[in-house]
């Protein structure tokens with residue numbers, strides 16, 4: 223099968239298409255023809271060598287989320303059938319024509335979602351859901367979300383709004399209309415952020431999600447009274463020093479199902495910023511590496 227791979231750490235230009243073996247199928251597993259797969263910051267970080275001690279394969283595949291069609295089921299599998307349209311997660315293997323995973327790593331795809339939208343739901347969706355649960359937000363709270371227009375932020379804004387939370391979201395001005403459409407009150411990130419948030423919500427913010435980086439984390443510490451109501455997906459190296467939380471826990475089928483139910487109810491939507499063919503992996507990696515723009519970057523595969 224075709225896969226987007228790299229052989230040693232480096233820039234986006236090292237991504238190439240190679241033919242690799244389709245993985246074997248165990249009794250409790252399913253084989254899926256991938257139709258679309260999201261590209262996350264973690265994929266480009268792995269490729270760049272950001273995780274210094276990480277041992278990689280040669281060739282190394284990437285990709286943790288996908289949508290696709292079940293083409294084969296193991297003999298012990300009863301929950302999924304050949305031909306099902308599914309959304310799922312995997313570990314560093316989705317940017318390829320086929321994935322083989324345990325049958326409990328997929329849920330049914332809502333029929334109105336495009337393959338691309340569905341292929342980009344799991345990672346940011348599950349992360350955002352875990353983040354909101356980690357800071358115990360509830361109806362009536364005001365939540366500050368940094369990088370609100372990004373993959374995680376887009377999900378977190380909508381999930382919080384669906385729970386009756388007032389959301390202040392940071393982005394560049396280019397994404398302010400987008401944030402308003404999601405239901406957030408937009409605010410520009412930068413030097414004056416803390417003062418501007420205080421002016422915007424004199425009553426204060428109850429909790430914060432940092433999906434942007436250390437500056438955003440330290441701004442949150444100045445704005446939220448208790449550090450255990452601040453959670454970061456972008457500054458994990460600072461959690462011990464600051465006492466804020468980070469997202470911990472595994473991806474689960476129950477959580478992914480919860481996300482698809484919200485999609486069915488019209489409370490959650492995946493926004494695809496740009497879709498690339500697998501052959502254009504170099505450009506796709508460069509797009510994510512800009513660190514700007516709204517929604518998700520996705521590969522279209524087998525279509």
Ligand SMILES: NC(=O)c1ccc[n+]([C@@H]2O[C@H](COP(=O)([O-])OP(=O)(O)OC[C@H]3O[C@@H](n4cnc5c(N)ncnc54)[C@H](OP(=O)(O)O)[C@@H]3O)[C@@H](O)[C@H]2O)c1
Pocket residue numbers: 262263264345346347349368369370371372373374375392393394395396397411412433434438455456457510513514515516517
């Ligand atoms: N995606 C996941 O499932 C996941 C899981 C765990 C951890 N994480 C981590 O969480 C972080 C966010 O991930 P993501 O997928 O949301 O990334 P992303 O989609 O690439 O985020 C891009 C967003 O960041 C915003 N941004 C850039 N600089 C900013 C700043 N200084 N202040 C505030 N916002 C800024 C951009 O807004 P403008 O375009 O308006 O500048 C853009 O909308 C990353 O560090 C990632 O590794 C992600």
